[in-house]
Amino acid sequence: MEGQKSKAPFFFRDPEAQISSLSLNDEDYGKVSGAMVGVTPDAVIVNRERRSFFFAYRRDLPVIGWWWMGGREWRNESDGEALRRNLKRELGIEIAPERFEFETQIQWTFKLRKQLPQEVGVHVHANTYFVELTPEEIGRIQLRSEEYEVKRGLKEFGRAEIEALTRERGYPYDRVLQFYDDSMGSGKSGVGC
Numbered sequence: 001m002e003g004q005k006s007k008a009p010f011f012f013r014d015p016e017a018q019i020s021s022l023s024l025n026d027e028d029y030g031k032v033s034g035a036m037v038g039v040t041p042d043a044v045i046v047n048r049e050r051r052s053f054f055f056a057y058r059r060d061l062p063v064i065g066w067w068w069m070g071g072r073e074w075r076n077e078s079d080g081e082a083l084r085r086n087l088k089r090e091l092g093i094e095i096a097p098e099r100f101e102f103e104t105q106i107q108w109t110f111k112l113r114k115q116l117p118q119e120v121g122v123h124v125h126a127n128t129y130f131v132e133l134t135p136e137e138i139g140r141i142q143l144r145s146e147e148y149e150v151k152r153g154l155k156e157f158g159r160a161e162i163e164a165l166t167r168e169r170g171y172p173y174d175r176v177l178q179f180y181d182d183s184m185g186s187g188k189s190g191v192g193c
Helices: 025-033 080-090 135-140 157-169 171-186
Strands: 037-049 052-058 064-068 099-110 120-133 154-157
Touching: 037 080, 037 157, 064 157, 080 120, 099 171, 154 157
Parallel strands: 037 120
Antiparallel strands: 037 052, 052 064, 052 154, 099 120
8 A cells, every 4th residue: 555654574585695495304393493483474364344263273283273374484485475385285275475464473382382392392473464365265275184174174263252262271362362352453243242
């Protein structure tokens, strides 16, 4: 939008740099992530009109349960490029990088992680984006069975449903509820209200 300042993090790519990316096995990745804070771009599928988030049921640590999408960002990759790659892998659809709207930065810590040793936990700094999908796009989603419980599908959550997750599970859903209120407004409306 002309004249408006972008909220998104800046990404400056040196045109002369030849930056490559290494692929690490889980053991090496576990060592690195045990020593550093990871950076991930995350995407929350939203319906602003219905004031709702869409989650899929993750099968693996650090969050087993209803969660949004995202993942690792490779070197020399912008958040939008990483989100396009990760969501194509996780959802089976391609979303243009410019459709992701930066919402906020969230730091998460989790007691356990997927990589061994799991007890080291994980600390990530997530650049969190919103993306609105058309009903046709949502209908084309094919969740990746290695990461999600496909039978549960993509589920729409309003404030009431996120509150129920918070009562049932506590952290991190209490923080998701805070994020929902901050980004969607704290009015008690939404899908399940």
